[in-house]
Amino acid sequence: MFLPHSPQSKLSPNNLAFPLVMEFISRNELLRLKVHNQNGTTVIDCGVHVPGGWEAGILFASVCLGGLAQV
Template structure:
């Protein structure tokens, strides 16, 4: 499966960007050509944005459904996550294992950009890595990153800044919370 995590996530990210207005996400083009997509920092991105964010985080190697359930007569949403590729989707892509710490900005980085950076021992142990032309990352953060963060990610991944897309959501936002909840398979591993 080598080489496909970023490719799959990029395709799904293009769909998210094409529906930005409908999904209430806001793409920001930075001076270096990178795109930062606000998925809950300064915009009320909702459930559909959260579903796509979670799928992108798992390199679209999953099925994620929002199912209505009742608990003691209280209607609640239930997130169902399935994958036939748990190592690739969860450990090599979804796991929030990359600390992005630049000046006053801090985020936990996840998504397939991690496979391009290969900064964690996990990639050596599993003998996996990617050298993509484009990369996508998901940042759990309360603020949007600037050019300096993109430069750090570019250096670590070997990807030109103009080919980097970062989706950013606080865990307290609807979309950010959904991508955290979608980590149920990863947590079980």
């Protein structure tokens, strides 16, 4: 199945992932994440220097899939 592509496509993985990234940022303590700014870039640590967890991993996978699949 081919999906139509256009610059205004509602199936943009970046656009669909953005609310999930905002969820990461707003729930960082509960998800045991670390959000910090490095050289003007937002960095979300999901388990390198913090505990992280299953829920953080699921949300991370959802972001990587651009919100286009259920994890």
